[in-house]
Amino acid sequence: DAGVIQSPRHEVTEMGQEVTLRCKPISGHDYLFWYRQTMMRGLELLIYFNNNVPIDDSGMPEDRFSAKMPNASFSTLKIQPSEPRDSAVYFCASTPGVGHEKLFFGSGTQLSVL
Amino acid sequence: GESVGLHLPTLSVQEGDNSIINCAYSNSASDYFIWYKQESGKGPQFIIDIRSNMDKRQGQRVTVLLNKTVKHLSLQIAATQPGDSAVYFCAEKHLSGSARQLTFGSGTQLTVLP
Numbered sequence: 051d052a053g054v055i056q057s058p059r060h061e062v063t064e065m066g067q068e069v070t071l072r073c074k075p076i077s078g079h080d081y082l083f084w085y086r087q088t089m090m091r092g093l094e095l096l097i098y099f100n101n102n103v104p105i106d107d108s109g110m111p112e113d114r115f116s117a118k119m120p121n122a123s124f125s126t127l128k129i130q131p132s133e134p135r136d137s138a139v140y141f142c143a144s145t146p147g148v149g150h151e152k153l154f155f156g157s158g159t160q161l162s163v164l
Numbered sequence: 165g166e167s168v169g170l171h172l173p174t175l176s177v178q179e180g181d182n183s184i185i186n187c188a189y190s191n192s193a194s195d196y197f198i199w200y201k202q203e204s205g206k207g208p209q210f211i212i213d214i215r216s217n218m219d220k221r222q223g224q225r226v227t228v229l230l231n232k233t234v235k236h237l238s239l240q241i242a243a244t245q246p247g248d249s250a251v252y253f254c255a256e257k258h259l260s261g262s263a264r265q266l267t268f269g270s271g272t273q274l275t276v277l278p
Binding site: 054081083092095098105106108109141143151152153154155158 | 196198205206207208209210213253257259262263264266268269270271
């Protein structure tokens with residue numbers, strides 16, 4: 051398996067623009083997570099899905115952030131409108147299911163909002 | 165809220181020496197602990213985990229020690245190699261808790277000197 055695949059690897063955009071981050075989890079994994087990593091706050095869980103259903107989105111910072119998982123092999127994290135403080139590395143991770151606590155992370159998307 | 169923290173933000177070791185990375189946790193209810201390695205430009209990668217019914221667990225060149233009395237966790241890397249240079253994170257949670265309860269520490273930067 052190729053692992054968790056994220057795109058793009060790098061995104062540079064201007065404040066106010068819409069940003070869409072994409073993730074393909076490992077096939078067969080029932081849980082998908084979106085994390086944000088910054089120097090100041092470390093790794094923060096934004097939202098996670100189980101079987102394509104959002105379970106906990108309490109970490110989503112604002113209404114500007116939204117996430118979807120239309121099927122078992124694809125998820126998006128959208129920021130609209132983007133702001134400079136959204137600059138961070140965004141990771142997607144997946145895990146087989148309950149009892150499987152090890153997260154498999156993608157390589158991340160480095161987002162810079164100018 | 166309760167947090168997981170690291171004693172040292174940076175650690176430099178000579179190639180071939182053993183490395184010890186420490187982690188303190190404050191949630192006495194945590195019963196599962198995990199170490200991740202994050203190389204530059206990559207996502208965190210699972211190294212080893214341990215449940216609270218164990219004091220020690222060994223992997224390939226790595227050993228995790230858990231001291232529940234003082235709520236301390238350590239990762240030992242034997243014969244440290246240049247490829248071990250990375251940021252190491254500990255994380256903790258209660259196994260019966262939700263995925264949101266997986267709390268990551270702030271990380272320790274390990275640098276292997278030639």
